[in-house]
Structure formats: structure tokens, C-alpha cells
Amino acid sequence: MAGPLAGVRVIEFAGIGPGPFAAMMLADNGADVVRIDRPGRGAFGRPELDLMARGRRSIALDLKSAEDRALALKLIARADLLIEGNRPGVMERLGLGPAEVLAANPALVYGRMTGWGQQGPLAPRAGHDINYLALTGALHAIGPADRPPPPPLNLIADFGGGAMLLAFGLLAALLRAKASGVGQVVDAAMIDGVIAQTTLFHAMRAMGLWRDAREANLLDGGAPFYRCYACADGGFVAVGAIEPQFYAELLAGLGLADDPDFAAQQDRARWPVMAAKLAGVFATRPRDAWAERFADSDACVTPVLRFDELGAHPHLAAREALATRGGIAQPAPAPRYSATPAALDRPPPLPDADRASVLADWGVADD
Numbered sequence: 170m171a172g173p174l175a176g177v178r179v180i181e182f183a184g185i186g187p188g189p190f191a192a193m194m195l196a197d198n199g200a201d202v203v204r205i206d207r208p209g210r211g212a213f214g215r216p217e218l219d220l221m222a223r224g225r226r227s228i229a230l231d232l233k234s235a236e237d238r239a240l241a242l243k244l245i246a247r248a249d250l251l252i253e254g255n256r257p258g259v260m261e262r263l264g265l266g267p268a269e270v271l272a273a274n275p276a277l278v279y280g281r282m283t284g285w286g287q288q289g290p291l292a293p294r295a296g297h298d299i300n301y302l303a304l305t306g307a308l309h310a311i312g313p314a315d316r317p318p319p320p321p322l323n324l325i326a327d328f329g330g331g332a333m334l335l336a337f338g339l340l341a342a343l344l345r346a347k348a349s350g351v352g353q354v355v356d357a358a359m360i361d362g363v364i365a366q367t368t369l370f371h372a373m374r375a376m377g378l379w380r381d382a383r384e385a386n387l388l389d390g391g392a393p394f395y396r397c398y399a400c401a402d403g404g405f406v407a408v409g410a411i412e413p414q415f416y417a418e419l420l421a422g423l424g425l426a427d428d429p430d431f432a433a434q435q436d437r438a439r440w441p442v443m444a445a446k447l448a449g450v451f452a453t454r455p456r457d458a459w460a461e462r463f464a465d466s467d468a469c470v471t472p473v474l475r476f477d478e479l480g481a482h483p484h485l486a487a488r489e490a491l492a493t494r495g496g497i498a499q500p501a502p503a504p505r506y507s508a509t510p511a512a513l514d515r516p517p518p519l520p521d522a523d524r525a526s527v528l529a530d531w532g533v534a535d536d
């Protein structure tokens with residue numbers, strides 16, 4: 170495996186959402202990730218198209234079977250990291266909780282991915298991305314003022330506050346385990362990750378720079394120079410001209426540099442007028458005409474692309490942001506490394522397709 174994590178062994182108990190994405194990040198960066206699937210079809214309806222399962226091998230085990238639990242424990246004893254995303258108590262009932270596992274492998278880092286965390290009144294309850302956003306104030310701050318907050322996909326809690334927090338915690342604990350020989354449990358809760366991401370807004374509230382109302386602030390669509398506008402062809406452009414010099418370039422590109430309504434950028438009383446004028450100007454041309462107008466500018470104006478348009482954008486093409494494997498375009502591994510570049514070495518596995526190679530490579534006998 171290519172990448173800076175080559176040589177790191179990971180056991181992933183199959184799940185959905187943030188756990189698999191964290192495992193994908195580790196695999197993309199070179200770790201040897203073995204996913205323990207349930208016997209049968211696996212967690213995804215079309216496992217060969219489950220792009221978040223790329224880069225790892227699969228072995229199917231029935232964890233209700235004493236023999237398969239023993240085999241799982243043998244693999245775990247040879248691992249550096251473990252990822253599980255069950256509700257609190259499930260792994261303990263299977264006999265594969267932290268106490269049993271760390272007794273077998275004291276240097277293991279045991280990663281637990283949940284929505285609400287391992288303790289607290291909501292710990293045993295179900296939840297999804299939108300629920301974690303709701304309880305942290307993040308959802309209330311998103312969307313138009315006159316309508317309910319919209320679900321911002323499931324990027325913030327599942328992937329930003331969940332998977333990436335888990336991956337960071339696993340690697341931080343792995344550094345300590347490699348130095349000390351002592352592993353530990355990483356309790357990665359999506360609600361913790363979401364609320365951590367709102368630190369900037371708590372700071373802005375403390376400074377009197379943020380109101381608890383939608384479309385009333387700098388970064389929530391309230392500012393006319395930080396929002397999206399409709400174009401003549403029904404497409405959209407995103408405008409992010411926050412700094413004065415970028416704001417000046419925006420006005421110059423739109424022919425509004427001498428308009429007195431735009432003289433005081435931070436005058437919130439003028440924001441509705443400014444937004445209406447900007448909307449009127451952007452509505453006069455198609456999206457791609459505006460993209461061309463601002464292509465060589467620091468006005469921070471970009472077209473709002475659909476997924477099917479990404480491959481044609483020159484910057485994404487130059488960065489090779491999408492990679493094609495097996496005829497399927499997908500995001501390339503990130504970040505980029507100068508000495509240990511990552512690569513897409515394995516497609517998503519079929520459940521139990523790699524039993525023989527996993528057991529041989531990890532030196533485990535299947536009794």
C-alpha cells in the first residue's frame with residue numbers, strides 16, 4: 170500500500186456513514202484496513218459500488234458465533250487501530266468491548282464512532298446528522314430567515330464532525346501508543362465534533378458580531394457579498410468577497426464600483442439594498458459568463474457546479490481531484506504528500522472476498 174500510513178493495521182467493523190469514511194481515509198493514506206463484514210451481502214446494497222469501502226479487504230464473520238468471535242479477537246490482537254460504530258454496549262455484549270480487546274492487545278487504539286457519545290442521557294438513542302446539528306445550534310444558523318433550516322446534506326456531522334474527528338483521534342492516540350506501548354479508547358461523538366466546529370461562532374457571539382437569527386450575519390447569507398445569486402440561465406454563482414480588496418474587485422467586475430449604495434461594505438442597514446442590486450446584475454448573464462468574467466480575479470466569485478460538471482472544471486482537472494477506477498469517477502485520496510503519495514490501490518471489496526489473504530498476511534490461523 171502507498172501512503173504515509175503504510176504498515177499500520179486497522180480492523181473496521183462494518184457499519185454505515187462516518188465509520189466507513191474514517192476507514193476510507195486511513196486506507197487511502199496507506200493503512201492496511203481489514204473490514205469485518207456480516208455474512209451475506211454486506212452493509213451496502215451494491216458492495217462493488219460502495220466507494221467509501223475502497224482500499225480495504227473484507228472478511229465475513231458471524232459475531233454471534235463463539236468461533237468467529239475468537240477469530241476476530243486474533244485479528245484484533247495484531248492490529249494497531251480498531252473502528253466500531255455500534256450503539257454503546259453492543260460490543261461489550263459480544264465480548265469484544267475495550268476491556269476484553271485491550272487485555273489481548275494492550276497497545277491497541279480502540280475507536281468508537283457514535284452520534285451522541287458513550288455516555289449521557291441520549292447515548293442509547295438513535296440519531297442522524299440533522300439531529301446533531303439541531304442540538305448544537307449549527308442547524309439554527311443555516312438557511313433563509315423565512316423558512317425552516319434546510320438539511321445541509323450530511324457533511325457536517327457525519328463526515329466533518331464524525332469521521333474526520335475519529336480519524337484525528339485515532340492517529341493522535343496511535344502516536345502515544347507507539348511511544349508508550351499503551352493503547353486507549355477514543356470516544357468520537359458526532360455531536361462533539363459538530364459543536365467543536367462552531368467555535369468561531371461562539372467567539373463572534375462573545376464579540377457582539379453574531380446574532381442568533383438566520384440571514385442576519387456575515388457568513389449565513391445575510392451579507393450581500395457572501396451568498397449565492399441566480400443567473401440568467403437558472404444557474405448560480407457563489408460570492409465570497411469578504412475582505413475589502415476582494416469586495417472592491419467584485420464591484421469593479423460588476424460595474425458597481427461607483428455606486429454609492431456599496432460605499433460602506435459593513436453597513437448592515439444597506440445590506441438588503443446591496444443584495445437586491447447584486448441579484449439584479451447577476452440575473453443579466455448566464456452562470457458561465459460570470460465564471461469567465463471573474464476567472465482571473467480575486468473577487469471570490471465561482472460557479473455553483475453540479476456533481477456531473479466537476480470533471481470539466483480546469484482547476485479540479487489540474488489537481489486531479491477526481492480519479493477513475495473501474496470506470497467510476499470518485500474523489501481522489503487527500504491530502505497530498507510530497508514523499509509518500511497516496512493511491513487508490515484496491516476497489517471496494519465483496520464481503521469475505523479476502524479471507525485467505527488477510528489471514529495469511531496477518532499470520533492468523535482459522536481453526
